[in-house]
Amino acid sequence: MxxxxxxxxxxxxxxxxxxxxxxxxxxxxxxxxxxxxxxxxxxxxxxxxxxxxxxxxxxxxxxxxxxxxxxxxxxxxxxxSPGAERPLKTEQDLQRAVGKYIHVSLYQKQQQQKIFEGVLLDYDSQYLRLRQHQNNKFSEIELARKNIAAMRLAIEF
CATH class of the missing domain: 3.30.300.70 (RimP-like superfamily, N-terminal)
Known part of the structure; x- marks a missing residue:
């Protein structure tokens, strides 16, 4: 049913x-x-x-x-409206979020942290790739999708 x-x-x-x-x-x-x-x-x-x-x-x-x-x-x-910091749940949500600033929460720590924010550069079935800005430097990180607990759009301050 x-x-x-x-x-x-x-x-x-x-x-x-x-x-x-x-x-x-x-x-x-x-x-x-x-x-x-x-x-x-x-x-x-x-x-x-x-x-x-x-x-x-x-x-x-x-x-x-x-x-x-x-x-x-x-x-x-x-x-x-889903709001400015709406959840990203579907593939279509991810497609629309490429190039936007997002917040990602992980189940398990990666590089000693469970929370990542950055611009979503691209993704595939296995990974998301973000560009982060920390300590006046830009870096890229890959996050395994199987380790992602939640994702949402975020407002960059």
Missing amino acids: QSITAKIQQMAQPLLEKHGFYLVDIEYVKEGANWYLRLYIDKPAGIDIEECALFNQELSDKLDEQAPDLIPNAYFLEVS
Whole structure:
């Protein structure tokens, strides 16, 4: 059986494509007594609140048309931007992040540290290659993808 989020993603895809948006993440979670269906969307030039509201309304209308309901209980639908420091989870996320500053957390230390930040130069199925700036010097480092716990875009200070 397909999960609720997979079904919603499949339903949302034509709406996303219609507007030139893409899905960054989707979650269906219970927080306290309430259920939330959250979609994080974006587009190459960045997304604004009006576009999120438009997509929210269109998806809500489409969900209301479904019989039987895809979601068995009452829920809140939230559509938003993933934010400036959004997670990088998919291959498409990585493709869009090449040339951008990212934060990488590792499961095990490499060169005596578990956190790396730098510009994502490139990647393949085995490694990410970052350009770091430390102590007024630039260096490149390869990080094994199997050792990566989490990745996200980062703001460089």
